[in-house]
Amino acid sequence: MSVIETADAEGGGSLHQRILSNISEKILSGAWAPGHRIPFEHELTTEYNCSRMTVNKALSQLAKAGLIERRRRSGSFVRRPQSQAAVLEIQDIRLEVEALGLSYRYERVARHKRRSSAEDRSLLELDAVGSVLALECRHFAGKRPFAHEQRLINLAAVPEAIDEEFLAIAPGPWLIGRVPWSEAEHRIRAVAADRHIAAALDIEAGAPCLVVERRTWSAEHPVTHVRFTYAAESHTLVARFRPSQG
Known part of the structure; x- marks a missing residue:
């Protein structure tokens, strides 16, 4: 798995970084085991009081890093190490x-x-x-x-x-x-x-x-x-x- 880039190139990325850090920490610590379902986008939007675009961007970066997999209609899940x-x-x-x-x-x-x-x-x-x-x-x-x-x-x-x-x-x-x-x-x-x-x-x-x-x-x-x-x-x-x- 590649290292996640936590700096937001668009600036003002502290919230984006916090979402990334919080989710990746739960995955890498084992608190969220492989196969665990990540909260839905609307749930994360409510939890972090942010736009859906910010959440989607964070989840997309986590998927690109190989930490999660996104399934259409099912949500996002912690990826099993391969x-x-x-x-x-x-x-x-x-x-x-x-x-x-x-x-x-x-x-x-x-x-x-x-x-x-x-x-x-x-x-x-x-x-x-x-x-x-x-x-x-x-x-x-x-x-x-x-x-x-x-x-x-x-x-x-x-x-x-x-x-x-x-x-x-x-x-x-x-x-x-x-x-x-x-x-x-x-x-x-x-x-x-x-x-x-x-x-x-x-x-x-x-x-x-x-x-x-x-x-x-x-x-x-x-x-x-x-x-x-x-x-x-x-x-x-x-x-x-x-x-x-x-």
Whole structure:
């Protein structure tokens, strides 16, 4: 988010500056959380005893700064911070969240060791039946859910995972610290949130979501398959590349 210019170029901008400062302070302090509805223009006009033009100008500047979004007929709302993840990199979600200036929290929802099903073997590209560890986790940005994680770990490749509860550390950084990966694959798609995902991310059922699925290998051995689901409005994927040399 860019810095808001508080000086009014037209002069006599103290009231305009006060509206900007008051609203931005409530947003940046967290008093108004992402998604909070800003008072309507006529409400702010009454509160500050000023013209609607002055209020509109202040809200337009807040929108330009990326602090709020204005929706026709609905009003203005505190904008959700949007993270950017590189498509060709393995990102640490903690770093993504902290880059937004928000506090990070991790929660393990479920952990099960099981004999691999046909679906498990397909996701991990396993040739034979074996043991896998299935994990469900949530990652938070501030007070709000940021990403939902569903992960399979191939215990033949990472047998020490069976002794890790994953209560204090997320599976991603734990694996990176122990198993050097040699190859990874990303698949990206859009989905509508089902009831389970909607509850996990605190969004409406049917809301658009971005799903990033990743498989990693170590020396040609499948290590893990993970599916991260994000609310679409809070996440962007970025790829930088060069022209083919072929």
